[in-house]
Amino acid sequence: MILNENFxxxxxITSGMLILAITDNYVRFISEDIGLWQFHLIRSxxxxxxxxxxxxxxxxxxxxxxxxxxxxxxxxxVLAMFIYFGSLAFFPISxxxxxxxxxxxxxxxxxxxxxxxxxxxxxIVAVFLGTVGIFIVLGINVLDLSFLSIIPIASGxxxxxxxxxxxxxxxxxxATSIMLIFFLGMGIxxxxxxxxxxxxxxxxxxMISKTFLTFPLKIPSEETVYIIIGHAIGSILGGILITAGYxxxxxxFVSVFEYSFLLFVTLWAYxxxxxxxxxxxxxxxxxIVISGFLISLSERKNNFSQFET
Numbered sequence: 482m483i484l485n486e487n488f489x490x491x492x493x494i495t496s497g498m499l500i501l502a503i504t505d506n507y508v509r510f511i512s513e514d515i516g517l518w519q520f521h522l523i524r525s526x527x528x529x530x531x532x533x534x535x536x537x538x539x540x541x542x543x544x545x546x547x548x549x550x551x552x553x554x555x556x557x558x559v560l561a562m563f564i565y566f567g568s569l570a571f572f573p574i575s576x577x578x579x580x581x582x583x584x585x586x587x588x589x590x591x592x593x594x595x596x597x598x599x600x601x602x603x604x605i606v607a608v609f610l611g612t613v614g615i616f617i618v619l620g621i622n623v624l625d626l627s628f629l630s631i632i633p634i635a636s637g638x639x640x641x642x643x644x645x646x647x648x649x650x651x652x653x654x655x656a657t658s659i660m661l662i663f664f665l666g667m668g669i670x671x672x673x674x675x676x677x678x679x680x681x682x683x684x685x686x687x688m689i690s691k692t693f694l695t696f697p698l699k700i701p702s703e704e705t706v707y708i709i710i711g712h713a714i715g716s717i718l719g720g721i722l723i724t725a726g727y728x729x730x731x732x733x734f735v736s737v738f739e740y741s742f743l744l745f746v747t748l749w750a751y752x753x754x755x756x757x758x759x760x761x762x763x764x765x766x767x768x769i770v771i772s773g774f775l776i777s778l779s780e781r782k783n784n785f786s787q788f789e790t
Contacts, residue, residue, distance in 0.1 A: 486729055487729075487735060489726075489729050490725075490726040490727065490729035490735040490738075491726065491735045491738040492726075492738075493722045493723070493725050493726030493729060494722065494723050494726035494727070494735055494738040494739060494741075495738050495741045496722050497718070497719040497720065497721070497722030497723035497726065498719070498723070498738070498739060498741045498742040498745060499741070499745050500715045500718055500719040500722070501715065501716070501719040501742065502742050502745035502746040502749055503715065503745070503749055504711060504712045504715035504716065504719070505569070505574065505578075505712075505746065506574055506746060506749050506750055507708050507711070507712065508520070508566060508569045508708075508712070509569060509574070510704070510705070510708060511701070511705045511708055511709070512569070512693040513693075514699075514701055514702050514704075514705045515696060515699060515701045515705055516675075516678070516693060516694065516695065516696025516697070516698075517563070517566060517567050517671075517693050517694055517696075518671040518672075518674045518675045518678065518696075519671070519675055519696065519698055519699075519701070520566075520671075520709060521563075521566070521667050521668065521670075521671035522668055522671040522672050522675055523701070523706075523709050524664075524667070524668075524709050524712055524713045524716070525664045525665065525667050525668025525669075525671065526668065527709070527710060527713040527714075528664040528668075528713045528716060528717055529661065529664050529665055529668060531713070531714075531717060532657065532660060532661045532664060532717065533661065535657070535717070536657045536661070539657075541655060541657040542655050542657065542658055543655075543657050543658055543661050544658055544661075545651075545654050545655075545658040545659065545662060546653065546654060546658075547650070547651075547654070548662075550646075550650040550651060551650070551651055551654060551658065551659060551662050552662060552666070553646065553650070554643055554646035554647060554650055554651055555659075555662050555663050555665075555666040556666065557639055557642045557643040557646060558639070558640065558643035558663060558666075559663070559666045559667050559670055560639045561581075561636045561637075561638075561639035561640040561642075561643055562636070562667065563667075563670070564632065564633075564635050564636040564639065565577060565580075565581050565633075565636040565640075567632075567693070567694055568580065568632055568633045568636065571693075572632075572633060573750070574746050574750055576618055576633055577633050577636075578742060578743050578746045578747075579614070579615055579618040579633070579743065579765070579766060579769060580615070580632070580633025580634045580635075580636055580637055581633070581636045581637050581640060582637060582739075582740065582742070582743060582769055582773070583611065583615055583634050583637030583638070583641075583769075584637040584638070584640040584641040584644060585607075585611070585641070585772070585773050585776045586607070586608050586611045586612065586615075586637070586641075586772065586776075587637055587638045587640075587641030587642075588641045588644055588645060588776075589604050589607070589608060589776060590608070591641060591642065591645060592645070596645075603775050603776075604775070604776065606775060607771075607772045607773075607775035607776045608772070610768045610769075610771055610772040610775070611768065611769055611772030611773070611776075613765070613768055614764075614765040614766065614767070614768030614769035614771075614772060615634065615765070615769065616765070617761060617762065617764060617765025617768070618762050618765035618766055618769070647659070656720075656721070656724035656725075659724075660717070660720050660721075660724070664716075675698060678695060678696075678697050678698075679697055679698060682697045723739075726738070739773070740769070740770045740773045740774075743766050743769065743770065744766075747763075747766065
């Protein structure tokens with residue numbers, strides 16, 4: 482029975498990852514029309530009312546019990562997501578996704594050094610394989626390591642901190658309230674940065690080139706509006722499916738299914754956008770998936786050892 486529930490949870494997470502992989506691929510089409518901050522502002526203006534309506538229809542609590550802790554966790558996750566989406570304008574999505582999925586490696590590192598958890602041999606192997614896989618996928622040469630090359634990895638580090646914060650601080654919060662504060666936080670930060678960009682452009686305080694990260698407000702095209710609406714709906718639906726998956730099965734088992742995102746974004750980019758993925762990149766992504774599987778096994782072993790003691 483537990484096994485069946487685990488596979489149901491895994492299927493839910495896989496379905497959620499498929500939706501997110503499809504919607505994230507289309508962000509590239511708006512990068513030359515509007516800026517990153519306007520994208521997130523519009524998406525939040527769509528998602529927040531939709532979340533409140535959904536919560537009311539299902540009689541769910543949409544406001545967190547401990548707002549301060551949820552808000553702090555949201556701030557960390559918002560930073561991770563802005564780095565992730567910002568990178569989509571400059572890197573292939575397979576590389577950006579690989580950078581985000583370094584998070585399990587950082588979870589281990591942070592757990593060992595800051596939370597005092599045990600370091601199993603499987604975790605050491607997982608970190609090694611994952612690191613090698615990341616370097617392969619991102620095309621990083623250790624001798625030529627630069628700030629630009631590690632930007633996608635930064636999203637994984639902050640995502641790991643947000644995951645730890647979710648476990649430690651938000652375990653008794655509803656998924657609806659956590660998602661609502663996330664979209665609200667994304668919207669607030671996007672509004673602030675958009676305002677600062679507009680002020681800078683009006684008074685010409687700093688001369689900055691117009692890129693996906695610095696575009697001022699503009700009227701989006703009809704196609705861009707459709708993409709943002711689709712992304713908002715996909716983010717909500719994908720988030721609900723992933724949350725339900727974690728509620729359905731054991732975390733140590735179902736977390737492995739998150740790595741289906743790497744497969745989906747790669748296949749979607751290849752089939753619909755002719756984005757070629759080399760065999761060496763596929764090999765690197767395979768190492769990352771194996772790393773995640775080993776991390777899952779070590780987490781289960783850690784949970785068992787804690788139960789026994």
